[in-house]
Amino acid sequence: MNDFAFEFQSETLHALPSGALFWPVRSLLVVSDLHLGKSARAARFGGAQLPPYETRETLDRLATDLDRTGAKTVICLGDSFDAPQMQDMLPQEDLLTLSALQAGRDWYWIEGNHDPGPVSLGGAHRRAMVVGPLRFLHIAEPDAMPGEVTGHYHPKASVPLRGRLLTRPCFLFDQRRLILPAYGAFTGGLHAHDPALSGLFSSGAHAILTGPKPCKIPMPGQAALP
Numbered sequence: 001m002n003d004f005a006f007e008f009q010s011e012t013l014h015a016l017p018s019g020a021l022f023w024p025v026r027s028l029l030v031v032s033d034l035h036l037g038k039s040a041r042a043a044r045f046g047g048a049q050l051p052p053y054e055t056r057e058t059l060d061r062l063a064t065d066l067d068r069t070g071a072k073t074v075i076c077l078g079d080s081f082d083a084p085q086m087q088d089m090l091p092q093e094d095l096l097t098l099s100a101l102q103a104g105r106d107w108y109w110i111e112g113n114h115d116p117g118p119v120s121l122g123g124a125h126r127r128a129m130v131v132g133p134l135r136f137l138h139i140a141e142p143d144a145m146p147g148e149v150t151g152h153y154h155p156k157a158s159v160p161l162r163g164r165l166l167t168r169p170c171f172l173f174d175q176r177r178l179i180l181p182a183y184g185a186f187t188g189g190l191h192a193h194d195p196a197l198s199g200l201f202s203s204g205a206h207a208i209l210t211g212p213k214p215c216k217i218p219m220p221g222q223a224a225l226p
Helices: 038-045 054-069 092-102
Strands: 004-008 011-015 021-023 028-031 073-076 106-110 124-126 129-131 134-136 148-150 155-161 164-173 177-179 206-209 215-218
Touching (some): 028 054, 155 206
Parallel strands (some): 134 148, 148 177
Antiparallel strands (some): 155 164, 164 177
């Protein structure tokens, strides 16, 4: 896999090109903000019209990551669906695909602000969960203990490349917390230098840009390590 390995809380984690996080020693894949059914919600309730295949694209990407990593456990870090009960609006084909991905795996749905209650699908439902030194939940807490892993903000960052700015979804991390990029297709993002994000991290935080060759850069808006 063309991923980027990094240390967090003395554990070796892998940032995948897709925006998923893989923890090899736990055979654990973590994804955040799938926002399944985003185009269906927009079509039904108004809003920007999105390609109708966004859920299929997201599930195909997830299937690829599960196949490549062989992960036995999956944690979805909230906002897995774009609205409460959105799973009832998904095409049957997509629901069957999701069920196939869950088969034979321990699957956990973390509550998000778009999907605050349990969904009528397989897997366990949690507000938060702890695995080893890491604590998984949807939204970063200001007074987080070390080892917090969250999503919610859809972080992205830009780097100059051949006279233009290349912008990618990104992971953000320092010694205390880690925030994942949005995994879903057409989910948008918040720049890492936005105060809502930069205020959560200590000096020396880093971003890992997703894409064909994930790379680490100093987090925009934060001072680089000496």
